Amino acid sequence: MTTTTLIANGILNQHLIDPEICIRCNTCEATCPIDAITHDDTNYVVMADKCNGCMDCISPCPTGAIDNWRKVPAAEPYPIDAQYGWDELPPALSAEQLAAAASDVQDLSQAQAVIAAAAESTGSGTGSSTSTRASASSASSVEQSVQESFRAASFGATVPPWSAAHAYTNLHGPKNPVTATVVGNINCTEAGFDNETHHIVLDFGSMPFPVLEGQSVGIIPPGTDATGRPHVARQYSIASARNGERPGYNNAALTVKRVTADHEGRPVRGVASNYLCDLKVGDTVQVIGPFGHSFLMPNHPRSHIVMICTGTGSAPMRAMTEWRRRLRKSGKFDGGKLMLFFGARTPQELPYFGPLQSLPKDFIDNNFAFSRVPGQPRRYVQDAMRERAADLAALLRDENTHIFVCGLKSMEEGVVLALRDVIVQAGMDWDGVAARLKQQGRLHLETY
Template sequence: MSTVTMIENGILNQHLIDPEICIRCNTCEATCPVDAITHDDTNYVVMADKCQGCMDCISPCPTGAIDNWRKVPAQQAYTLEQQYGWESLPEELPAERLAAAQQEPADLTQAQAVIAAAALASSASAASASSATAEPAFRAAAYGATVPPWSAAHAYTNLYGPKSPVTASVTGNLNCTEAGFDSETHHIVLDFGAMPFPVLEGQSIAVIPPGLDANGKPHVARQYSVASARNGERPGYNNVALTVKRVTQDHEGRPVRGVASNYLCDLQVGDQVQVIGPFGNSFLMPNHPRSHIVMICTGTGSAPMRAMTEWRRRLRKSGKFDGGKLMLFFGARTPQELPYFGPLQSLPKDFMDNNLAFSRVAGQPRRYVQDAIRERAVDLARLLGDDNTYIYVCGLKSMEEGVLLALRDVAQQAGLGWDELGSKLKREGRLHLETY
């Protein structure tokens, strides 16, 4: 599908994002293959002159906010400025207005041509960029599965929305790194009491910070992966754990105080928090015997990996589950900044194969998770060739391409064609990407 085919008889079926249920997780923008989605401090929006209706962004969206459409006269498509100002989606236009617009072919043809030209220009630019290299650009996001493993447990999603959040109480908050204030990460436990809040490893929740933003509007919810097993951080209790890094600077290193992260890191036991969710129905772990799990993460991307590891640890302790191999590749700048560094060291060596990579250790060369992946090529190749292997990648968006290229190199060195293998992993729900 293309922008042109989204227009019929002068009417554009415009792709829009619902600001009321969007949790600003950036999944749609990261997934879009034509860069048609962007955002400001308020809303995520879709550019009508770029969107080609490919639907790649629909499945990964945890809330369904991305799956919205409005029929509008092609010459009157909603602008980015209009979308940025929305607090809710506009109503559907009356049928008579759409019918009237269809009676103006000259203007509509011109508008359609403008949109079509923009789409063609975008395609031509992409084609030119591709032809300038020896091979097509590698797009890591194209290999991420949008379906769960066949043996995954059923996930409940969207039980509580932005207009009806559930209240949780803080029952624990501790710093799980040895780093100083500017790099500290907290392990926070929230208890839901008698309110139903079933979650699985790999799902996420969103927290609504109290107060108003600079525009006098309530803060939007911030999303965090669950770091606890399905039966609670404390087994048998209705609670979940989060891994939250205190944000004190932006990506350019300029001082900034992250609204939600600092709010969460400063919580005291007994405080109450407004929560929506849970979200996610594909980044889930397999539950069949002898299934192997390869976990690749950086920083707070360790949250879902901790959840999966803890659930497997409890199953192993019960003696009622024959688990496969667990292999972890975990990156941080220094050991002091790596969350859960102490507990990781105490895990039995025959339970999980740990591979840690540090990029800012004084006197040491920079080492990233993709370097560790290549170092373990022989063992990883064996797992890649096993249909019971499931791979999970979580962390900063900047790691995604390097990790997938390393996996591709491992596969190809072992005689496994990556194009076929990568497609198979995606199709069978065995390669999951969650980057931000």
């Protein structure tokens, strides 16, 4: 499918992202197989000259913001620069406006040329559209082919496990957020200020806000950004079980790392993370959501869960582990195996390290990987996975096994490659196993 297939009679069905409900989680950009989605500090946008309508980005979006379309003159698609400035989607054009525009384009090739020309003039700052122009060098084409030969994101499921509980989503949006009260805020690491991670408990009072393990919420920081616009919501995974951090109460927990530097180590103060980490008991916050309909734990007896995470990617894993722990304590659920691969730079920076070590060994199989321990070689979660290849392979032979990956985007490829190696070395067919894991909702990737 190409862009021209989205054009008929001089009208383009342009793919757009709704900035009002987008929570900037990067799922769409990470999922798009042709790099047709990009972003700036304000909005995520779709490039009209690249989008082919493949729909791969639709299901993974937790809010539905990605599933928006506008019929526009093919000669005048909404340019990227305009989309960056939007606070809401533009109104749909009338039938009369579209009919008048249709007569301006004589054929599809002309429309395609106009779209490409528009992207040429407005997309120079994206760094993506230039690599797809006809004038791209053969070296760039080869490089792109190599990069696309193994797309880790393509193996992730977009459907939930068959036994997952029903998930409620989008109950509260930016225009009608819920006010929650902080009832707990503790540092759950031994690291200093620059690397601390907080466990924050929010109480929703009498307002219904049902959440499941694996879902997320959006927190709206107070104030405005550098352009004077209200801050957009930031997404955080739920770190508590479905019946609350405190069972029987209408509350939920989040795992929040205080951001004091960007990925290149340059000093920066994360707006939402520092706001949340500094909250006191009794303070209130504005919450939207919940979000997420596929990254959900299985609920059938003897289902096994393999959890692979780094840093605050531990939040959904803590939620799943806690729910299984409560079921085990009740004696009313015959749970399968839990296997955790958890990575951090040092033990002091690993959230929930102490509580994890106190869990019974026959309840959860913990495997830690630390990459910055003085005097020791760097070790990552994929290294730990390969070390436990025999045990992982045994679980992967069982179709009751579900795998959840959560953490920084940089870990995704290494983890999926490690899974592939484990499967191949065990004599199984990677393509067949990977296809079943995806189709049956048993391999979920949530990276950022």
